[in-house]
Amino acid sequence: MAKGIVKPNKFAFAEPPNELVLESGEKLGPITLVYETYGSLNANQDNAILIFHALSGDAHVAGYHSESDKKPGWWDSMVGPGKAFDTDKYFVICANTIGGCQGSTGPASINPKTGKPYALDFPVITVSDMVKAQTYLLDHLGIKKVFATTGGSLGGMAALQFAVDYPERVANVIPIATTARLSAQNIAFNEVGRRAIIHDPNWNNGNYYDKTPPNNGLALARMIGHITYLSDETMHKKFGRELKGEKQFETGFDAQFQVENYLRYKGFSFTQRFDANSYLYITKAADLFDLTDGHKSLAQAFKKCKDTRFLVISFTSDWLFPSYQSFEIVNAIKANRLHVSYKEIESTYGHDAFLLEVEEQTKTIKNFLAAGENA
Amino acid sequence: MAKGIVKPNKFAFAEPPNELVLESGEKLGPITLVYETYGSLNANQDNAILIFHALSGDAHVAGYHSESDKKPGWWDSMVGPGKAFDTDKYFVICANTIGGCQGSTGPASINPKTGKPYALDFPVITVSDMVKAQTYLLDHLGIKKVFATTGGSLGGMAALQFAVDYPERVANVIPIATTARLSAQNIAFNEVGRRAIIHDPNWNNGNYYDKTPPNNGLALARMIGHITYLSDETMHKKFGRELKGEKQFETGFDAQFQVENYLRYKGFSFTQRFDANSYLYITKAADLFDLTDGHKSLAQAFKKCKDTRFLVISFTSDWLFPSYQSFEIVNAIKANRLHVSYKEIESTYGHDAFLLEVEEQTKTIKNFLAAGENA
Structure with a gap:
């Protein structure tokens, strides 16, 4: 085929009274997970790779939804035939997280108890809850054990969890x-983004689904996020001090520099595809994320991962999740004498490098997975 | 005296038709500058040190306003008898910048043409304009040439300008x-702060002086600023993942972690002492700051500084103004074969280090100034 066409699927579960019990003790159900799959599950059902998306991602990790679709999935450079996650060999699965807004059950979904969108009646969810929900999807697909799990940023937290x-x-x-x-x-940074949303009068304590949504606040949150995804160097190379137009002394505070213009555009376009309440819930899940929860130490958290191999990847210019934070993970795994490889990739792209540094990631991941097949 | 008591002074100038001509070509006047002085001007009038404050600073650089005053000026650790800027030897001057809101003429001041606060009728000002206004103050004080000028952050830009x-x-x-x-x-980062203010409905296109000011927006801008003033390490040491209370799974998105609580407090308290329009104008001045403006290169900008000695100081953990940006300054000065010393101070405090790393700065500055006296 000319283009890898993929269709989203839906999986519904946790019908009352069998709701999903969340880490908080609250219950959530029914739940729909939207997911996409790539490649074929083999007869042994042991070639699945479960990919978790980042804060603003979705189930559409690779390929196109139609022949006329112009933009591929968010990690298309890494997922596909012959790519890092080779869909000729592996059965790749990616689901939109619970709490999200790209098809899976989240704060914009209808609360069966009220017939209205959950809004703030949606329970607080954690990364553990996100992961737990996806084990139901694996059961549904007949997969007892995945060959690999991966993800960048929040997706990486989910893979670890x-x-x-x-x-x-x-x-x-x-x-x-x-x-x-x-x-x-x-x-x-997450708190500032949430404040931006909450202070937007259109937020209306989360109840805006039949009204104008808090787009100014959500755009602002996204602008802040964007700055943290890029490195100082990338911003310098991409925009420097380039002006949008000629004039230097405008009052009114319109976008004057290209970087302002870019951020405003990014912020605005985000509001066209994302739900502000989901932003609140998912950033809160990230804030609450601490692998040591329920364990005596970070090393203890990995104690039961006896047969698991790890490959930890970080990027030199990522100041949102600096390499020292990856060292912590590596050291904790090492303390258990488990298999762990670590690769710090030279990059100027900042946190976004996990979406952009394709060549080095591909080489490193292919080697690691190939060795895993023979392990 | 038990406490160094200082009183603010006012200097008025630029009465129409002799307004200050700004870089934009617009005129501003009359202008009031609030300033404070410390120590005594000597007979030769050659022992003055002009200090420029940062974005949120003011003329009150050191000492106390009264015996009962609990908090000293913002750089009290560096300015005073025997300190880095030794008021036993030097006559220290610090004025609130034009565009500010701590006594000097800014957007909250009365526009003589309308009898109402300027708001957005205040003209765009630049760092050059801020500096130009202060030369009138020097004239007024009978100072032809200052022994030294200094400042951190925006104050450092002004010193360079x-x-x-x-x-x-x-x-x-x-x-x-x-x-x-x-x-x-x-x-x-500045643009995001400005958007936060401008999207606050209380901003009202800058016209809020007889109404509720845009405190939510200004607080948000300050929260963003605060994150950039601290290092990742400082935030980790100061707050880590410490919770404010017990509960982990709150909806409603109240401050849950100590770091959230701290930022909200800092943001709110800033609104008690700062004007949102000043925040817009001063951050815009910073954005527009480029020493090369009007020169062929950065090196060319320093060409006329034939008898000027420079000491450039940066801090290892300052990611807002990283050391490489100070190297640029040093190299440009060096290209003119002028005297320049450079000191990178080891610090974990981030950008705030210029307010906190007293010992190393004091040693370095005292040596530099002493050598300058003999030069």
Whole structure:
């Protein structure tokens, strides 16, 4: 085929009274997960790779939804025939997280108890909850154990959490550009983004689904996020001090520099595809993420991962999830004498490098997975 | 005296038709500058040190306003008898910038043409304009040439601009934790802060002086600023993942981690002492700051500083104004074969280090100024 065409699927579960019990003790159900799959599950059902998406990602990790579709999935450079996650060999699965807004059950979904969108009646969810929901999808697909799980950023946290919570269900784990627990600085950036949404009068305590949504606040949150995804160097190369137009002394505070213009565009376009309440819930899940929760130490968290191999990847210019945070993960795994490889990739792209540094990631991941097949 | 008591002074100038001509060509007047002085001007009038404050600073650089005053000026650790800027030897001057809101003429001041606060009728000002206004103050004080000028952050930009615009009026320049031109990343952070203010419905296109001011927006801008002033390491040491209370799974998105609580407090308290329109104008001045404006290159900008000595100081963990930006300044000065010393101070405090790393700065600055006296 000219283009890899993929169709989203839906999986519904957790029908009351069998709701999903969340980490908070609250229950959520029914739940729909939207997911996509690539390649074929083999007869032994042991070639599945479960990919978790980042904050603003979705199930559409690769390929196109139609022949006329112009933009491929968010990690198309890494997922496909012959690519890092080779769909000629592996059965790749990616589901939109619970709490999200790209088809899976989230705050914009109808609350069966009220017949209205959940809004803030949606329960607080954690990365553990996100991962737990996806184990139901694996059961549904007949997969007891995945060959590998991976993801960048929040997706990397989910991959780590999957390994820690379900060590018997995964052979290889590739956390990328991520951390074992969110830093104070990252919580701070998330909090500012949430404040921006909450202070938008259109937010209306979360009840805006039949009204104008809090687009200004959500755009602002996205603008802040965007700055943290790029490196100082990338911003310098991409925009420098280039002006949008001629004039230097405008009052009114319109976008004057190209970088302002870019951020406004990015912020605005995000509001066209994302739900502000989902932004609140998912950033909160990231804030609450700490692999040591329920364990005596980070090393203890990995204690049960006896047969799991790990490949940890970080990027030199990623200041949102700096390499020292990946070292922490590596050291904790090493303390258990488990198999762990670590690759710090030279990059100027900042946190976004996990989406852009295709060549080095592909080489590293292919080697790691090939060795895993023979392990 | 038990406490160094200082009183603010006012200097009024630029009465129409002799307004200050701004870089934009627009005129501003009358202008009031609030300033404070410390120590005594000597008979030769050659022991003055002009200090420029940062974005949120004011004229109150050191000492106390009264015996009962609990908090000293913002750089009290560096300015006073026997300190880095030794008021036993030097006559220290610090004025609130035009465009500010701590007594000097800014957007909250009355526009003589309308009898109402300027708001957005206040003209766009630049760092050159800020510096130019202060030369009138020097004239007023009978000072032809200052022994030194200094400042951190925006204050460092002003010190550099003073040297470039008035090379004959300064002997020693100490730019600290600053840059020769604002980076794309910094413009981006400023832009997000401005958007936060502008999207606050209470901003009302700048006309809020008789109404509730846009405190939510200004607080948000300050929260973003605060994150950029601290290092990842400082935030980790200061807050880590410490919770404010017990509960982990709150909906409603109240501050849950100490770092959130701290930022909200800092943001809110800032609204008690700062004007949102001043925040817009001053960050815009910073964005527009580029020492090369009007020169062929950064090196050319320093060409006329023939008798000026420079000491450039940066801090290892300052990611807002990283050391490479200070190298740029140093190299440009060196290209003119002028005297320049450079000190990178080891610090974990991030950008705030210029307010906190007293010992190393004091040693370095004292040596530099002493050598300057004998030069």
